[in-house]
Each structure stands twice: as structure tokens, then as C-alpha cells.
Amino acid sequence: MFRSLFRSRWNKDSTIHFYLLQISSPKSISHISKSTIQEPSLTVDYLVNSCGLSPESALKAAQQINIKTTSKPDSVLKLFRNYGFTNTHIAKLITKFPQLLLADPNKNLKPKIEFFRNNGVSDPILAKFLSANPKILRRSLENQIIPSFNIVKSFLHTDENIAFALERTTWILHSIQKSIGPNVAILRSHGVPESMIFKIIITRPRLLSLETDHFSRFVTKIVQMGFDPLSLMFVYGLRTLLGMKKSTWEAKLKVYKSFGWSEDEILSMFRKQPVCMAPAEEKISKRLDFFMNKLNLTPAYISKYPTTLVLSLEKRTMPRCSVFDVLVSKGLMKKGSMGKALIVTEDVFLKNYVVRYQEDLPQLLKLEVLHSSLFISEPSGSLVMVDSEINRRILLKVIPNSREENWFAGFQINFRSAFTQIWKNTQGVNSWMLYRSVLYMLYLKPPEVAGHRMLDVLH
Template identity: 45%
Template sequence: MLRVFCKTMLLTKSIDSTSGNAFFLRTISSTESTLGTLGSIDQKNLTISYLMNSCGFPFKVATSVAQKICIETTERPDSVIELLQTYGFTNTHIGSLIRKYPRVLLADPIKTLKPKIDFFQSLGFSKSDLAKFLISDNVLLRSLQRQIIPTLNYLKTFIHTNENLISTLKQSTRLVGYSVKRIWEPNIATLRSYHVPDSNISKMIISFPEPLTLSVLRFKHIAAMVNKMGFDPNSRSFPAAIYSVAGVSKQNWERKREVFRSLGWSDDEFLVAFKVQPMVMLTSEKKLVKLMNFFVSNLHLKPSEVAKYPNLFLLSLERRIIPRCSLLQVLMSKGLIENNLHIVCALNDNKKRFEKRFVTRYEGAAPEVIKAYKGEMRFLGLGS
């Protein structure tokens, strides 16, 4: 009894000196229930002490994590940390993993963890990417044979290569956790019912797979909605539209429709814009209003004209639109380009094409275009 009590007090002192926090033990009688209480306190203190000393957690974090696990001996947690370090996990990686999924510390490092890490490493993950992937979801606690391998093998029937698989997993780390039979197969069957070709299904899995993990009924509803809007199932815009609709709640969808109406778009113009660029609905309301005001007030475009080029709402006003407009303003003021230039096309040009057309071509005649292009000149509006 005395030995247990002293051990508890030593751990309490260790925690107290590290964190500046104190534990207060109640006077305990020598009954059987008391021994159980002491044992529980002893293990809790050991858990907190270990999380602080071996994982670098502050006292408050260690206390919170200790509510989810109970470390009885340090042998296994030490082995887990040592294993992760051999695979290139930094202390930051290990701390993040344990904070999110504390039970990893109690897993068998050889039978449970190592086979999964080896499997993902065999796919071609770099050390840093592997660590980031494994701490982003509780993959290490999932069954390798029953969940991980069957799911990834199924996805590879569409995306074929490990390179594509890694690209998919890096952008959507939770994919491994969804059932092939209950989620993946039914949702892909829905796409096929609309005659979406496998090539487009493959692109959807690689580019924006999240909607494919929705509940079957929810996914069917979204696919039907997109089909009713008139999207061609053979086009790449069909899965893009599904992604966009899935990413906006019904309430936010209606609110953004109202924003576009308030900006001067008819319902038909909205539908045309959405079909041209489905991702426009993922733009925040604040950005939609800010950009439309700029296009109308500074570029003198009509809302109906902007509706034909909804890709403009995906661009950055500060980093792309204003610097390009400032550059074009310089060239127009010097008579180097016509004032009736199709400004929207210039804004939509990719970086290489825009610089070839307007920067390298004119920087000799108008050196200030470089300053304007870097965003160092105030844009006063076209025609100003």
C-alpha cells in the first residue's frame, strides 16, 4: 500500500514540477476499493507524465489526451515512437498523430503499424508526404486486409497507377475509410446510370473524389439535380458540377443565387454561367460581390457580359486582376494597344501567354509595365 502511494506521489511531483499544476490526493483508507482508486490515479498520472515527457505535450493537452487512453507501462508506447522515427516521422508529426489518434500509442508496432506503413511506402509516398498522410486520418488504426487494400485496389481499377493513387490520397486523405460495397460501388453505379464514361469517372476520382463518399441517397439526389440542369454526362463539367453542388448546402446555394440576382443576373444567365464554370458556386459571397463591383465600376462591363465569363470569379483580384489591369492601363495610355481591347480575354490568358503578349513585347517601350505587373502601381480604371 505504501509503495503504491509513494509511486503515485512521485509521479504527481514529476508532473507538478514540469507544468506548474498540482494534483491533490484525497486521504485514502486501506480498503479494496481504495487500492483500485490508487491504481487508477497511478495509471492516469503515468499517462499524463508520459505524454508530457515523451511526446512534448503541455500539461493541458496531456490531460485531455489522457482521457482517451491509459498507459500502464511505457514499453509499447516507446516502441511505437521509435518505429515512427525510423520511418522519418519528426517530433511534430508524432505529436500531431498522437494528439489526434492517441490509441496509436497502444497499437502493436510490429504486427499492426509496420505493415501499414510499409504498404503505403510501397505505393511511392515520399517520407514527408507519407507522414503528412498518415497523421491526417486514422489510417493506421484501420484494417489493412479488410479495409485499406480492398478500397485502394478498387480505386486503382479506375485510376490505374500508384502515382494517380497517391495524388488522390494526398488531396483527400479520408477516402480509405469508406466501404467499397456500401459507398464507392453504389455511387459510381449512379454515374454510370447517366452514362458518364469511365474516363470521366477516373478524372473525378483523381481531381475531386469527395462527393463519391457521400451517402448513396445524397449522391443520387445531386446527380439527378445536375442532370436536370442540362449538363452533358459525357463532358468533364458533369462531375465538376456534382462536386460544386455537393460543396454547397441548400441554404447557401439559395443565398448565392440571390447574390447573383442582386448583381444583375437573371436566372437564365446564372444557369449559363454555372454550366460554363460550375466552380463559381464555391466562391464566397463576399468575393462575388467584390469582383462584380470591380468589373462593373472599374472595367465598365455589364453583368450580362460577366455572366459569359464566370471563370473571372475564380481569379484573385489583388494578385492577378488588378496587376494585369494596371499594366493594360499603362499600355493604353501610351497608345501601344487599343482601348477597345477585349479585357476579359486578357484576364483569362494563362501567365505565359499574357506575359508574351503584353510584358516582354512592350517592356522596352514602356518600362513601367514591369512595375504595374508587380502590383506596384495604383489602378485608376480603364479610360482614366
Template identity: 40%
Template sequence: MFNLPRKTISIFHRLSSYIVMYKSPSFLRVRCISTTCSDLSQSFAYSYLIDKFGFSQQSSLAAAKYLRFKTPDKPDSVIAFLENHGFSKTQIQQIIRLRPNLLYSKVENNLLPKLEFFRSRGVSSPDLIKFLFNNPTILSRSLENQIVPCFNRLSNLLQSDDKAVKAIKRYPFLVTCNFDAYMLPNINFLLDNGVPESNIRAMFLYHPRSFVMIPDRFIEIVKEVKEMGFDPLKMKFLRAVIMFRKMSKTILERKFDVYKKWGWSEQEIWEAIRKTPHCMDFSEETIMATMDFLVNRMGFKPLLIANQPSVLCRSLEKRIVPRGLYAQELLSKGLLKKYTLSGLFDTSEKVFIQSFVNRYEDIAPELLKLYKKKVDLATGGKYRTRKL
């Protein structure tokens, strides 16, 4: 037997509680802290997760180190509570996989008050299930210290509980993020740079995630947008901030390359962005398919589209294709001599029907059916985005 120094023996004893298991180089690694994996695999919690949820051994080991219950009473009550409030078995399984410590929750004192709070603020049961499933961390946060204060601040910002609920539905992590660290500094910087509070509220309601960011980077983006010549008083300023906020430089360059394939110069692309920042919001495949239809099928010049980039923000399948095909039918029948890019695609559906369908109902009453047929053809999948 080797005679090891006492110090070395002590180190081995301390390390014995840190066991790392590998099945393959890409396999999930499980680190067992303060106990051995062997101990965990013999625990009631380990068996419970496998039997109740069908967890793998590795997932059960990873979760069991946070759980020490020895009877099914408390976890069963949590599962029953979630089931009674409309969560499916699949949803419950995923929630527990992400937040296994919820199985320790006290139903009456912990979980129920949170659901009652959101319902008291106008959240419907289906919406509540959806955003709690998307961010189950909400269920493990303090109602008094986190959820209520955060919701109230959102409600004050948006001037309505109803709007606060809509924002949370769009981005459930609003309730659990650090408002003072990742939202308030960004909003204050916009205000300091002349962005109207009403514009901030309007954009926050529909794009809440874009305002949650490390302030240093957000401030850089705002400064860059201002240097590009965008007016902080106009909504385009915030649209540009949001566009650059969610798009990496690499992705932006790839979209520039798509437009360049259609003959746009870099300057023309930037001019299009200044006119309509969200013309860059779409995937490269969608941009390519839209340009292809407008240029090759409809016959519009690429530079005309560059001068009216708002058209690129219209739905290819629901608006551009059906209206475009319908207008070509009118041309072929001699009912229409010409059409403009904005007249076809930038008008509302009501105005389009009045201008291009109803005005011909005495001459050709079948035109409305024809237009609906074009809509069905487009949305049926024939004109979907294609790979570059």
C-alpha cells in the first residue's frame, strides 16, 4: 500500500464528493456536489422523476441534487395543482425539467397567489398557461419582492395594466428581469436624447424584448442611429434602434449582399434603411423571394423598389403575390392600363378592393371571385420563400 501524506489524503477526501460522469464526449455532464452520484441514484427524488416524468437517468441526476423529498406528497400536490389549472402533462414535464425546485413549492402559499395575481390583472387562463410555460422562473420568484413591483412598473410605463399584460405575453421574461439594471437605464437614455415618451411606450408595447439589454451596448446603438441622421422625434428612430438591436453585424452584411445582387449600391441600401428601417427585418430568403416576384414577375425596376422600400415590409403571400397576380389579370383583360408600386401594395385591403375590384363590378362581376382565388393560390403555398 502507498503511504500518502496526510495532506494528500485530506485532498482525496474533499474531492470524493465531486464526481463527473461522461458517457461520450458530447454527452450531458453531471456534476454531483456534496454527495455522490451513487447516493443520488438511490434517492427517492431520482426514482420519482424517472417514474413520474420519464426523465433520463442523466436528467434525473442533474435535478435530484436540488431535491431531497422522501415522499410523493408535496410533488404530487404541485403536479395536481398545475393539472387543475390547465397545464398539460407535456408542459408540466418541461416546467419541472427547467425548474425542478418547484416540486418543493407550497401550493396554497406560493403558487396559487401568483396565478391569482395575474388573473386579477386581466390575464386569461390560456394566456397565463402560455407565458408561465415559456418562463416558469416566474413561479419560483417572490410575489411581493419581484413580480408585483415589476408588473406595477411596467403598468406605470405603459399607463395601463392591460398594456402591461400584452407586453408580458410578448416577452414573459419582463417579469423576472432586473428592471433597474437592464431596462430603466435604456429608457432614460432614450428620453435624454429627445425620444418622446409616447413613442417609447408605443414601441415598448410591441417590441418589449428590444429594450432589455446591457445598457453600454444599447447606448452605443442609440448613438450610432443618431449619427446616421435619424430624427429622435420620429418613430423611425426607434424602429432603427430596434432593428440594429436585434441584428448582428454579420447578418446585416448578408442582407446587404442580397440587395446588392439586385443592383442596389451600398448607398442606396442605406437610403432605403433611412426611409424604412424595418425593410431589413426579414430573412434573406424572404427578401430574395419578394424581390424576385416584384422584378421578374411584375416587371418593376430594382431601383424603383429601393426608392419605395416600404413595399418590402408587406406580406409576400398575403398581399404582394395575390394583388400582383390579380393586377396582371386586369391588364390582360384590358381593364387596367397601368399600376404603381405603392398603389398596389401600400394601400389597405379596403382601399385596394374599392380601387381595383369594386370599380369593375358592373363590367366584370366575377373579379372579386378572381381576386379571392389569387389570395387562396398565394397562401396555399405556391409562392413561398425559397432558398438563396
């Protein structure tokens, strides 16, 4: 019995103890023979030098395995590298499941890897999938992996779709028999179409990995709220509810009600855009205060554009309102159309609300650009670069260090003329790329030259 306990204690702790001693004080163990410390030392050394683990990770992994010879571990690593696993993949793989090094590569590992490859999973996706979930390789191929794979295929239909799902959600095979299958059956029983179920598995599979009774209660609740199972909002509503506690939901309802909303108005907006209940109570309150107390908008109007409640107040809503107020004051826009101006993309907003009127109202571009914290307005009408840390780091990649002080100290540019010239002659170019590109070109060339140079680059 004593020998058994000693052997168990040695296997668990000796590698850590001896390796730490070797690192910290080799002289203190000079009386211990090499044969005594050879095995634990070999395990840690192999994990560090052959598998790429850090010393700390190697010490932890060494508690789970004892490498007596490198023959089998070498064969395992060679197998993974033959399938395109990088050093990073291998380090991640062995850190999570060090026992793989002692597996039979040809009998236990290769048949499982070949199964995935033969069913359309490419080597890069396979490496990502297995390094994230290496314990899938200890499962039985015939009794677990193949049945789980076939269930996924019954939902996704093609090998290409399965490969895509594995790339996005590497753990999908773990939950398929236990929860995903039963939860899909629940959705079907409520009339959710196959096309919608397909989208959930591909894009939001975690929704289906929950405990079945819990999932069923929330599906029933979302149906009772009036969501149409045929609508994508059904999925968004379910995801939103599943993502918060009951107390959090009630706290958010209380915020809306404090601004005069009825429960029917809240649920009506929630059905249109469930994400309106996603922000924290403080953010919801701040946005409602701006819309209702400063802009005098009603719940009915806000409900028409519920996405506005999830947009950044400082970075998007307020700057666009500044532009829109100028257009309304000049009789170019009606106040009732403001909601649409807030929800369109950046490029559409610039095109329809800024560039269109820039000849008569040049200040619009300044108002729009200012929200990026990139510029301040000079009395001369020029724009001056200010220190915005994010964009500073981006721009410093292209601006030589020797010019940094002058650039951020107040280098003045005629931004508007160059930006407008480029904007009118290009389509489908991201506006932020234009901002940064124009700044760079203007730093090197006069405005009119910069415009032509940028057109050459973008076409």
C-alpha cells in the first residue's frame, strides 16, 4: 500500500518538484542520480522544446503525463504537422490536452482526422477546430464523432456548410446530441422554418447549446410576446432574452416607464428591434433623456427608429443631429425625417446630408468630421489636426517620426476641397479610409495635387 501511494505521489508531483529544483538550485540536488530525475525532466523539457509550451504551462501539463521516451510523442507531432498544424496550433493543442502525446497516432488519431478531411473540412479549419477542442479526439469515432457529425449534417445539408460552422463555432459537435438536436426540435414545434434554423446554427449556435428545459421556457415566452417565428426578429428577441437575468429585464422596463412609456409601447418596440433592450440601464436612460427631453420626441416616433437607442450618443447621434439641425434651419430638411438620418450608414449620411449641400453649407463637413475627434476648426476656415489617440496610432504608421511634432502641433490643411473632389469621383470607398488617405496626401502635396493623386490610387 505504501509503495502504491508513493508511486501515485511521484507521478503527480515529482516532475514539478524536481524541475523547479533544477531551475532554482542545481547544486542542492547534486547528490541525486541522473536516472532519478531523468523522466520528469524529459517530460517538461519535451513540452517546452518540442511542443512550444511556456515553462509555466509545461509544468502544469507535466502533472498529467509522464514521457518516458520521445518516440510516440514525436510521431504524434509529426502527424499533426503533416496536416498543416502550425507551432501555435500544436502548443494550444498540447496545453489543453497533453495526453494526446501518448496516443497511438495511426490507430487513435489519424482515422478521426481523415474522417473530417474526407467530409470537406480543410486542413486550416481542421487545425483551428481541433486546437480549440482537442478532447474531441478522445471520443469514439464510430459511436460519437460520426453520429454527431451526421446530426449536424441533417441540419446544414452540405459538407461546405458544416466546415463553415466548425470554423465559426469549434465546439458545435460537443453539444449536438445533448442539446442542439432537442432545441432544434423545440423551434420546429413552434413553426420556426428550416431556413431560420439553418441561420441560427451557422451564426448563433450558442443559442442552441443551452439546457433544453431552460431553452423551451424562453422560446415559449418570446412567442407569448408576439414575435413572429417566421421573422429574423424572433431569433434576435430570443437571443436578447436569453442574455439577461429577469431582474435586469425588469430594471430596463422600469427605465422606459420612468420616461412615460407604457408596457405595450415597450414590447412593440422590442418586437421591431430587440437589441433596444441590450444596452445597460444607464445608457438607455441617457439616450431617452436626449431624445425625449432635448429633442421632444415621443415614444411613438422613437419606436419607428428603435435602432437609434443602441447608437453611440456622443460619437454618432449628437454629431448627426448637429448637421441635421443646420439643414432644418435652412429649410432643406423636415424635422420628422431625422430618425432616418440617424440610422443610415456613414457613407450614405455623408452623401445625402453633407456632400450634397457642401457648396452652400461648407460647415456641414466640419460638423461631421469633428465627431471623429480628429479636427478642430480654425478662424481662417482651415482644419487643424488634434490628438486623437486611436487615429494618432494609425496615422503614425505612415507619417515619419521626424515630422510627428509638426503634424500634431497644428499642421493646417484645406481638407474640404480635397475630400469633396475625391468623394465625387469615387464610389464604394469607406469614408474613414478617405479621411486618413486625404490627410496623408495633403501632408505631402497641395490640395489640388492630393486630389488627383488619391484618384489615381483609388481607381
